[in-house]
Amino acid sequence: MNEQSSWIWDTPNAHFSRHLPDEPIGYFSPNALRSKVSAFQAGFDGLLSYAVKANPDPDVLRCLTQNGVSIFDVASPAEIEMVRAIHPEAKLHYHNPVRSAQEIAQAKLHGIASWSVDALSELDKLGDLPKGSEIAVRIKLPVAGGLYNFGEKFGAEPAQAVPLLKAVAMRGLAPAITFHPGTQCTAPSAWESYIKAAAQIAKAAEVRLLSLNVGGGFPADRAAQPVDLLGIFNRIKAAKERYFCDQNPVLVCEPGRGLVADAFALVLRVKNIRPDGALVLNDGIYGALAEWRDMPPAHSRHIAVFNSKGDERLGKPAPRIIFGPTCDSLDRLCEPLALPSDIKEEDFVSIQGTGAYSAVLTSRFNGYGCSKQIYCRALTSAPRHL
Numbered sequence: 001m002n003e004q005s006s007w008i009w010d011t012p013n014a015h016f017s018r019h020l021p022d023e024p025i026g027y028f029s030p031n032a033l034r035s036k037v038s039a040f041q042a043g044f045d046g047l048l049s050y051a052v053k054a055n056p057d058p059d060v061l062r063c064l065t066q067n068g069v070s071i072f073d074v075a076s077p078a079e080i081e082m083v084r085a086i087h088p089e090a091k092l093h094y095h096n097p098v099r100s101a102q103e104i105a106q107a108k109l110h111g112i113a114s115w116s117v118d119a120l121s122e123l124d125k126l127g128d129l130p131k132g133s134e135i136a137v138r139i140k141l142p143v144a145g146g147l148y149n150f151g152e153k154f155g156a157e158p159a160q161a162v163p164l165l166k167a168v169a170m171r172g173l174a175p176a177i178t179f180h181p182g183t184q185c186t187a188p189s190a191w192e193s194y195i196k197a198a199a200q201i202a203k204a205a206e207v208r209l210l211s212l213n214v215g216g217g218f219p220a221d222r223a224a225q226p227v228d229l230l231g232i233f234n235r236i237k238a239a240k241e242r243y244f245c246d247q248n249p250v251l252v253c254e255p256g257r258g259l260v261a262d263a264f265a266l267v268l269r270v271k272n273i274r275p276d277g278a279l280v281l282n283d284g285i286y287g288a289l290a291e292w293r294d295m296p297p298a299h300s301r302h303i304a305v306f307n308s309k310g311d312e313r314l315g316k317p318a319p320r321i322i323f324g325p326t327c328d329s330l331d332r333l334c335e336p337l338a339l340p341s342d343i344k345e346e347d348f349v350s351i352q353g354t355g356a357y358s359a360v361l362t363s364r365f366n367g368y369g370c371s372k373q374i375y376c377r378a379l380t381s382a383p384r385h386l
Contacts, residue, residue: 008375015374016267016348017310024283024370025267026359029379030063033263033355037067040259043233045240046251047071049093051216052079054256054356059373060263061086071113073216073254077106084110093254095178095213097122097138097154114211116178118156120164123171135168136178136213137161141197145190146182146217155179158201165205176249177201178213183257184295185217186227188235195236199243209249212240218258222298222353229258257356264355265379266370270347271325277318279339281349284324284331287369288354290361292333300338302352307344315342326366352379 009015012027040048049071050064056079061072065087072083075096083090091113098118099107104126114134117123123135140155156164161177168175177198181190191214202209214236221227240251266288272280285293297303305313317338324331339349362369 008377010377012265012267012350012374012376012379013306013310015376017306017308020308021267021372022269022282023372024269024288024368026288026354026370026373027265027267027376027379028057028059028355028373029263029265029376030059031377032379033060033063033260034067036259036262037064037069039229040253040255041068043230044251044253045233045237046214046253047211049073049091049213049252049254050259051254051256052083053360055260055264055358055360056082057359057373058082058086060260060355064259065090071252071254073256077103080107080110093136093213093252095136095138095254099125101125114176114213116213117164117168118154119160120167123164123167129173131172132174134174134176134210136176136211137165137168137201138178138180139194139197139201140179141193143181143187143190143193145187146185158197161201162204165201165207169205169207174210175202175205175207176209176211176213178215178252180215181217183217184219184222186219186223188232190217191232191236192239195239196243202244202247208247209244211252212244212249213252213254215253216255216258218253218255220257220261220353220356222261222302224299224301227258261353261356263379264353264358265376266351266354266358268349268351270343270345270349273343273345274323276321278321278323279343280323280325282325283368283370284322284326285333286324286326286328286331286363286365288358288362289324289333290363291357294334297333297335297337298351298353303337303339304350305340305343306348306350308346308348313340313342313344313347315340317341325368328365 051073071091093114095116116136118138268281319336322333
């Protein structure tokens with residue numbers, strides 16, 4: 001979102017009920033982001049890193065930096081440059097385990113505090129590194145809990161990770177382990193399973209880990225029940241104390257979605273109600289709802305509908321097929337949304353928790369997509385329990 005307003009509004013409702021925007025609008029609450037940063041800083045027993053891929057907006061990076069975040073998980077030279085432009089002294093974790101030789105050369109110019117690998121060939125590709133440089137071996141396990149499995153693309157199985165971790169140590173580099181339990185993971189047991197496996201791998205490799213990166217996967221508040229982040233934090237701490245009783249690696253987490261999603265709301269407008277009751281909104285899967293093509297939509301308690309005066313529609317919820325605005329018939333959500341039965345054309349649909357993998361995935365296909373960002377002191381009313 002690169003087009004901004006100089007105004008700071010109390011809520012999204014205060015803005016859209018006055019201006020009646022016909023384009024999709026992203027509303028950003030720095031206060032909400034500060035609150036989530038504080039929750040991680042107070043509850044997680046280790047270092048906090050931000051996964052830039054979730055939302056690389058400069059205002060987001062600036063807000064994070066101003067609130068004590070100094071470690072950033074980057075996945076490309078472009079993300080490295082984004083962070084360096086905001087925080088020249090930030091520590092960079094280049095934890096995309098697959099990189100080209102040219103990407104590695106560019107990254108070395110900026111200084112990398114930690115690299116990740118999941119194969120010996122990728123370790124070899126890094127070439128000469130200063131002695132003591134941290135190399136985090138990324139592992140994968142067949143554990144449930146996330147909405148989809150990151151292990152299908154990245155990660156070494158435990159049997160492969162042992163010799164890889166040994167190779168790191170033999171080269172005079174600092175061994176570490178990293179993992180990702182899967183996006184929007186709500187099962188604390190997933191983290192415990194990974195931490196237990198990490199301890200077994202380190203023991204088999206006969207190395208002491210400099211750090212244990214428990215990844216992203218921390219859930220945003222998009223389900224029927226509120227997220228229990230503290231429960232996840234406590235399970236991680238207890239698992240580390242149990243399985244790493246003979247060594248004390250530094251814990252690191254690198255949330256993206258879990259940190260930034262709840263600091264944004266997306267407000268869309270109803271363009272048309274089709275004869276069969278389906279809705280056409282002014283954004284869809286080619287825009288800020290791109291993720292909703294592959295994962296369930298947010299629960300209805302995070303979605304509200306307002307008329308042009310800013311009054312909430314309170315009709316009985318009814319399932320609606322949702323299409324985006326483009327000329328492509330594939331531009332539809334994977335599941336119907338339960339929306340008020342009294343919804344009308346030109347109403348506004350407010351969706352909470354849209355700060356991650358939304359604007360960054362907008363394609364501008366057919367000229368549509370969310371490109372405007374408005375600041376708010378708070379987001380629309382607290383999530384409702386329906």
